[in-house]
Amino acid sequence: MALKVALLGCGVVGSQVIRLMREQADDLAARVGAPLELAGVAVRRPGRRRDTEVDPALLTTDAEALVTRDDVDIVVEVIGGIEPARSLILSAMRGGKSVVTANKALLAEDGATIHAAARDNDADLYFEAAVAGAIPLIRPLRESLAGDHVHRVLGIVNGTTNYILDKMDSSGASFSDALEEAQVLGYAEADPTADVEGFDAAAKAAILAGIAFHSRVTAADVHREGITEVTAADVAGAKAMGYVIKLLAICARSEDGASFGVRVHPAMIPRTHPLAGVREAYNAVFVEARSAGRLMFYGAGAGGAPTASAVLGDIVAVGRNLLAGTRGPEESTYADLSVHPMGETVTRYHVSLDVADKPGVLARVADMFAKHDVSIQTVHQEGYGDEAQLVLVTHRASDAALSATIEGLRELDIVRDVVSVMRVEGEDVA
Numbered sequence: 001m002a003l004k005v006a007l008l009g010c011g012v013v014g015s016q017v018i019r020l021m022r023e024q025a026d027d028l029a030a031r032v033g034a035p036l037e038l039a040g041v042a043v044r045r046p047g048r049r050r051d052t053e054v055d056p057a058l059l060t061t062d063a064e065a066l067v068t069r070d071d072v073d074i075v076v077e078v079i080g081g082i083e084p085a086r087s088l089i090l091s092a093m094r095g096g097k098s099v100v101t102a103n104k105a106l107l108a109e110d111g112a113t114i115h116a117a118a119r120d121n122d123a124d125l126y127f128e129a130a131v132a133g134a135i136p137l138i139r140p141l142r143e144s145l146a147g148d149h150v151h152r153v154l155g156i157v158n159g160t161t162n163y164i165l166d167k168m169d170s171s172g173a174s175f176s177d178a179l180e181e182a183q184v185l186g187y188a189e190a191d192p193t194a195d196v197e198g199f200d201a202a203a204k205a206a207i208l209a210g211i212a213f214h215s216r217v218t219a220a221d222v223h224r225e226g227i228t229e230v231t232a233a234d235v236a237g238a239k240a241m242g243y244v245i246k247l248l249a250i251c252a253r254s255e256d257g258a259s260f261g262v263r264v265h266p267a268m269i270p271r272t273h274p275l276a277g278v279r280e281a282y283n284a285v286f287v288e289a290r291s292a293g294r295l296m297f298y299g300a301g302a303g304g305a306p307t308a309s310a311v312l313g314d315i316v317a318v319g320r321n322l323l324a325g326t327r328g329p330e331e332s333t334y335a336d337l338s339v340h341p342m343g344e345t346v347t348r349y350h351v352s353l354d355v356a357d358k359p360g361v362l363a364r365v366a367d368m369f370a371k372h373d374v375s376i377q378t379v380h381q382e383g384y385g386d387e388a389q390l391v392l393v394t395h396r397a398s399d400a401a402l403s404a405t406i407e408g409l410r411e412l413d414i415v416r417d418v419v420s421v422m423r424v425e426g427e428d429v430a
């Protein structure tokens, strides 16, 4: 007997799920052990042109009625956003249906409710497509690494910002020109806020940290900075020193392992780091585990067909579980570690200052770093008339100490401007 699939949403991802279910029907049936049949497709505007052929009889605007139909076995949610996606998923689960979703925003905001509903109703919840599109990452973290101890997850999880920063690096373009090009090519939306301000990456970081550290994490726990302040001069300065600027999502345990930090911000990484070679709109995630060592996952982080590939993989997994009368892994939050504040994050910093070019300036700047216990690794000075630019790179220091140093520097009469402050990451790997 066929397993019936209700699809919520038929946009970029949903239309490709339908195409692949049709084109690969025989293979999917053989892999699951039963044919997969589309029970219905919920959309907002039924008359809209679709990227694939859809039987008009399957289209409905009544998503609630579709997810509660008795003959539906699996609900696939690719609408996105919080509501009505959350209510529809909860209705489906209350009816004992298993759910596949690509919805990072919902899982990062209210994953606890969704996971609890899955557990209480004996339903499966799979969400491989919610983080890094086609790249298998959730299943490796949840299942393949379940016997290991993950220290750190560090990656590029937003293709739009990687495209923009890569263009700035390769062509010297400004942020706004690179953004405009990304919009023309379809890599960035007309309203790019979710990407360029780091919201999208922060949602993914929350999901990854929760799984990696067996704790509950929401988007509100993530320290978030976007890339709108990154200038062409920052990118050129990094390049001259052998670095590249990337928007990174970093989930890392503290040294004593008792807590962890989750952050998204632009950072300089050495050009020899494996993530430095991740160009254009690609994604890559580096996972460091006690026994497995360093692992890297790379590929297309978005797009209709790549994301649909991850959704289909989940549908096959859920289908197999249903036929075997079993369930996939539940949410694992037993470790219940706390998220430490950003001020406790320890890393290195690249600081660029415009200062007056006169004797004693370097000593006063160095004193301010020393006063806050931030030790300087290198200083580079370039003078222009009565002004000079000082570029300092620190040893490892806490974010709180660095912030206090910057505040102090701003108050010095010899510091005309704090031009940029950028974290330096990944040197232990490069």
Ligand SMILES: NC(=O)c1ccc[n+]([C@@H]2O[C@H](COP(=O)([O-])OP(=O)(O)OC[C@H]3O[C@@H](n4cnc5c(N)ncnc54)[C@H](OP(=O)(O)O)[C@@H]3O)[C@@H](O)[C@H]2O)c1
Residues within 6 Å of the ligand: 008, 009, 010, 011, 012, 013, 014, 042, 043, 044, 045, 046, 048, 061, 063, 077, 078, 079, 080, 081, 084, 102, 103, 104, 105, 129, 130, 133, 301, 302, 303, 304, 307
């Ligand atoms: N696009 C990607 O590359 C990508 C990658 C990874 C994850 N995701 C995730 O996948 C999900 C879907 O993204 P997408 O890009 O496919 O979105 P999309 O192109 O905007 O499609 C959304 C679909 O949901 C339908 N919809 C909206 N509100 C609805 C409602 N109230 N009831 C029923 N249907 C409704 C829309 O109907 P109409 O077509 O009639 O308007 C549309 O078909 C999101 O969670 C997103 O974060 C997307």
